[in-house]
Structures are given as C-alpha cells and as structure tokens.
Amino acid sequence: MLDKIASLAQKLSPGLRQVLSNMGWLFVSKVIELGLSLVVGIWVTRYLGPTQLGTLTYAMTFVGMFRFASLQALKSLVVRDIARSPTSKNETLGTTFALQFAGGLITLLAAVGTIYWLQPNEPLTHWLVGIIAAGTLFNAFNTIDFWFQSQIQSKYTVVARNSAYVFMAAIRIGLIQLQAPLITFAWARLAEMMLGTIGLVIVYQSRGNHIQAWRASWQRAKELLQEGxxxxxxxxxxxxxxxxxxxxxxxxxxxxxxxxxxxxxxxxxxxxxxxxxxxxxxxxxxxxxxxxxxxxxxxxxxxxxxxxxxxxxxxxxxxxxxxxxxxxxxxxxxxxxxxxxxxxxxxxxxxxxxxxxxxxxxxxxxxxxxxxxxxxxxxxxxxxxxxxxxxxxxxxxxxxxxxxxxxxxxxxxxxxxxxxxxxxxxxxxxxxxxxxxxxxxxxxxx
Structure with a gap:
C-alpha cells in the first residue's frame, strides 16, 4: 500500500507535491485541533452550560466587532507579495507587524471602553471583554505565519501552535476538575495565544530568519493600506x-x-x-x-x-x-x-x-x-x-x-x-x- 502511494506521489509535479505536502501538515494540525475540540471543547461547553456559554460567547462576539482594526485581513496580500518578491520580505513583514500591533492596541482600547459605556453594571462582562481583547495584541506575530504560508511551509507553524494548543487543552481540563469560574477560561484563551506566539518566534528564528532584520516602512504601510x-x-x-x-x-x-x-x-x-x-x-x-x-x-x-x-x-x-x-x-x-x-x-x-x-x-x-x-x-x-x-x-x-x-x-x-x-x-x-x-x-x- 505504501509503495503504491509513493509511486503515485512520484508521478505528480514538484509543485503539486509541495501543495499536497503543505495541505497535509495543515490537515494534521486541524485534525489535532478538531480532536481536542471534540474532547476538551465539548467538555468545557458541558461544564459551563447554556447560560455561561452564552455569556462567554457574547463577550467574544463583542470583541469581534472591533477586531477589524487588528488588520488580519491583510494576510492574503502579504502572502501574495512575499511569494512574488521574496527579497522584500523583511520590509513587508516588519511593516505588517507594526500595523497589526497598532491595530491590536486600538481593538483593546475600543472594546473595553465601549463595553463599560454600554453595560456599566456588568463587571464580569467587562473583565471577559478586556481579557479577550488583549489577545489581539499577539495577532501581530501572525506575521510569521504569513511568511511560512508564502513559502508553502506551514509545517513549522503547525508544530509551534499545536504545542501551545495541546498544553492549554490540558490546563482547561484541570480548570474543569477544579470547578474554576468562567473568567479563568478567558485567561486560558489569552495564555494560549501567548504560548503560540513564543513558539512562532522560536521556529522562525531556528529556520535562519531574524525578526531583528524586520524593518517598518511608512511607504510600504501606505501601499498595503491603500490596497488592503x-x-x-x-x-x-x-x-x-x-x-x-x-x-x-x-x-x-x-x-x-x-x-x-x-x-x-x-x-x-x-x-x-x-x-x-x-x-x-x-x-x-x-x-x-x-x-x-x-x-x-x-x-x-x-x-x-x-x-x-x-x-x-x-x-x-x-x-x-x-x-x-x-x-x-x-x-x-x-x-x-x-x-x-x-x-x-x-x-x-x-x-x-x-x-x-x-x-x-x-x-x-x-x-x-x-x-x-x-x-x-x-x-x-x-x-x-x-x-x-x-x-x-x-x-x-x-x-x-x-x-x-x-x-x-x-x-x-x-x-x-x-x-x-x-x-x-x-x-x-x-x-x-x-x-x-x-x-x-x-x-x-x-
């Protein structure tokens, strides 16, 4: 069976083999996430029940109303441009990082300020929105993922993110066993993003790349924003x-x-x-x-x-x-x-x-x-x-x-x-x- 698969793979063009390999890594990543979601995510949902799940979902959706400011929508442009011009990667990546970090800060301030104004007597909702919105600051490091996607090398980000995901899945199980309050699950979400960011940085550096080489360009920022x-x-x-x-x-x-x-x-x-x-x-x-x-x-x-x-x-x-x-x-x-x-x-x-x-x-x-x-x-x-x-x-x-x-x-x-x-x-x-x-x-x- 394995011989037949290997024989079939050899008949495919190098480009198609690369695409299929990349898809395979992403597929494995999502299968792991899916598996943990079916176990841990459902366990959390059962534990929280309809009302607490509804409260947490409301906070997450509320933050989503401002998440456009984090400029994650620029991903396809960045991947496309790096694929076309790899020599300009440091300028493109540095500019993208700067734009997304600034956008994450705007998201955090806007979400927290608005929820205080709309629901001044809901302290739990205030905390949930603030913790979830803080996670958008780490979205800036998704710039690293954009680079690997442009090179069709998503296997590296798969390893980094899944390590954080698996670790935090174990933490969530512990929270359930401890009968932890709702807010701790928001903190766990933020911690997962932090760990995933650390993993991305380590993997990027280990592949011979250097974040220190990134440089933000106002001209490049204008180009990205004008098109994006x-x-x-x-x-x-x-x-x-x-x-x-x-x-x-x-x-x-x-x-x-x-x-x-x-x-x-x-x-x-x-x-x-x-x-x-x-x-x-x-x-x-x-x-x-x-x-x-x-x-x-x-x-x-x-x-x-x-x-x-x-x-x-x-x-x-x-x-x-x-x-x-x-x-x-x-x-x-x-x-x-x-x-x-x-x-x-x-x-x-x-x-x-x-x-x-x-x-x-x-x-x-x-x-x-x-x-x-x-x-x-x-x-x-x-x-x-x-x-x-x-x-x-x-x-x-x-x-x-x-x-x-x-x-x-x-x-x-x-x-x-x-x-x-x-x-x-x-x-x-x-x-x-x-x-x-x-x-x-x-x-x-x-």
Whole structure:
C-alpha cells in the first residue's frame, strides 16, 4: 500500500507535491485541533452550560466587532507579495507587524471602553471583554505565519501552535476538575495565544530568519493600506453578516441560554471550516503562479478548486444534518437538546465557508478586492434586517434562517448580477454536477 502511494506521489509535479505536502501538515494540525475540540471543547461547553456559554460567547462576539482594526485581513496580500518578491520580505513583514500591533492596541482600547459605556453594571462582562481583547495584541506575530504560508511551509507553524494548543487543552481540563469560574477560561484563551506566539518566534528564528532584520516602512504601510483597506472594510461587513447574529441574540434576548444553544450549534458547524481554509492557504501561491503562465490552465484549475469545495460542503452537511439530534445529545448532553434542531438546519450554511473562501481566493489573485466590500456590505445589510425581524419572534432559529438566506444571496445569487463575477457563478453551478466534478478531480490527480 505504501509503495503504491509513493509511486503515485512520484508521478505528480514538484509543485503539486509541495501543495499536497503543505495541505497535509495543515490537515494534521486541524485534525489535532478538531480532536481536542471534540474532547476538551465539548467538555468545557458541558461544564459551563447554556447560560455561561452564552455569556462567554457574547463577550467574544463583542470583541469581534472591533477586531477589524487588528488588520488580519491583510494576510492574503502579504502572502501574495512575499511569494512574488521574496527579497522584500523583511520590509513587508516588519511593516505588517507594526500595523497589526497598532491595530491590536486600538481593538483593546475600543472594546473595553465601549463595553463599560454600554453595560456599566456588568463587571464580569467587562473583565471577559478586556481579557479577550488583549489577545489581539499577539495577532501581530501572525506575521510569521504569513511568511511560512508564502513559502508553502506551514509545517513549522503547525508544530509551534499545536504545542501551545495541546498544553492549554490540558490546563482547561484541570480548570474543569477544579470547578474554576468562567473568567479563568478567558485567561486560558489569552495564555494560549501567548504560548503560540513564543513558539512562532522560536521556529522562525531556528529556520535562519531574524525578526531583528524586520524593518517598518511608512511607504510600504501606505501601499498595503491603500490596497488592503477594501479587505479591512469588508472585514467589518463580514463580521456583521457572519457573527452579528450572536451579538444580537445576546443583546435582544435577556436569557443568555438561547445564545448558548446557538453558539453550541455554530461550534459544531465551524469545525468543518478548516477544510476550505487549508485548501485555500495551500493553493493561493500556486494559482497565482499558474495565472501568470497560462490563462486556460488557470481556469481549469479554478474549476477543480470549486469542485473540491462543493464536495467538501456536501460531505459534511448531509450526515450532520441527518444525525444532528444524536450528535448534540452525545456531545453536549440533555442540557443542550434544543440545539439539535438548530444544527440540522444551520449546517447547510457551510456552503458559505467552502464556496466563499474559494471566491475570495480568486478575487485576491485577480486584484478584484473591491467586490469583497460590495458583496459583504450587501450581506451585512440583509443579515441585519433579517435578524432584526426574526430573532424577537423565533429566537435562535430565526438567526439560523437569517444566516442561510444571507449566505445564499451573497455567495451564490449575487455572482450572476455582476458582470465580472458571472464566471464565478458558472464555476459554482458546474461544480454542482457531482459526476462531472469528480471526473475533473480524478483527471487532475492522474
């Protein structure tokens, strides 16, 4: 068996082998995270219960409202630019680090100040928001990950981050055994980010790179912001149409348990997000290079990319929808039984992750980022309106229906209304022919 696998690998081009290797490392990383989430994360959820989970989720979602300032949206630009011009890496990395650290500080101050103003009599919420927001300062060190992604060498960041993740998973188990209060789990989240940062720095330095060589350039910062402001602005809209439902559930309904049920549903669904993210991060540099050489080959590769994305969506949505009540019962217990019906519906919204990430990759490669802002702004408006109308009457199920309708409009239907994006709509429709999609994938692997 191993001989056959080795023989097949030798038939692949060096570039494809590199992409598959990188995907393998990212896949292993996410499998480890998934495994621990299914054990430790679910254990924590059971321990906290619907109400405390809802409170923690509200704080995390509240901080997310300001996280756009941390400029994580610049990642695709940085990865692309380093892949194109490796000699400019120190200037690009140094500038990116400076921008993201400043953005993290703004996020921290804005989140803490706003929650004090809105809820002056909720000290626990104040602390939760402050601790979670402090973690955005460490996001600046994700710049190191951008470098490894540009070189298709994610295995190094996998080792660094997973070490921190595994260690803190053990700490969380200890907190449960000690019957620790809710706030300690927020501190554990911050500690995990700190340890992950230390690991990234060690790995980067050990590979012969030097953070001391980074240099921030005002000119480079202006270039990144001039092109990336569309991504940042789109990030605000993305938050509104992707996560505002949880913030509105926590704000519009006095009982935080409803948000707890919804959050548990979202947690299960988003466990599947790593598949399209792994695929996108591995394929972006190669698609960029292919486009420069052959437009026809580029379009063929895009179709296969969407074929794989559609199959990933269906492979997850169908079984989870059918067995949602059993899954919730097994994972979370009787206290979360109400989340079973929510999950059976919500899981179908995963086409947003699979097909949306694929479209985002195309927009980055083709420098059509302006459409990100247009699409997500429309989605944000639709989601706000639908949640405002549906949540008061239908609670978490209203938020679920609002999410699916919003994603359907933004990810699929809108492509056919914009001339420059009609080919994306065609890629999506073609990928729905599963027989043809599987045939194209098999041909690509031969």
């Amino acid at each position: 402001w569309l991504l940042v602005a789109a990030g605000v809209a993305i938050y509104i149409y992707a996560d505002i439902d949880q913030l509105m559930l926590g704000s519009m309904l006095a009982d935080k348990s409803e948000l707890g049920f919804y959050a548990a549903t979202v947690k299960i669904s988003r466990l599947l997000d790593f598949f399209p993210m792994v695929l996108a991060s591995s394929i972006l540099p190669k698609l960029t290079a292919i486009k420069e050489k052959s437009h026809e080959d580029y379009l063929d590769k895009l179709q296969v990319y969407f074929d794989i994305s559609t199959l990933i969506w269906l492979a997850g949505a169908i079984p989870i929808s059918l067995f949602s009540h059993y899954i919730v019962q097994i994972l979370y217990g009787a206290d979360f039984a109400a989340a079973g019906t929510l999950l059976s519906v919500y899981i179908w919204s995963q086409f947003n992750s699979c097909l949306g990430v694929a479209r985002g990759t195309i927009l980055t490669i083709e420098r059509k980022l302006k459409f990100n802002l247009i699409l997500t702004t429309m989605g944000a408006i639709v989601n706000l309106i639908l949640n405002f109308l549906l949540i008061p009457k239908y609670g978490a199920m209203g938020a679920t229906v609002a999410t699916i309708i919003t994603y359907l409009i933004v990810i699929i239907l809108i492509n056919f209304l914009i001339k420059e994006l009609r080919f994306v709509g065609s890629l999506i429709i073609n990928s729905m022919n599963l027989y043809a999609a599987i045939s194209r994938i098999k041909k690509e692997l031969q």
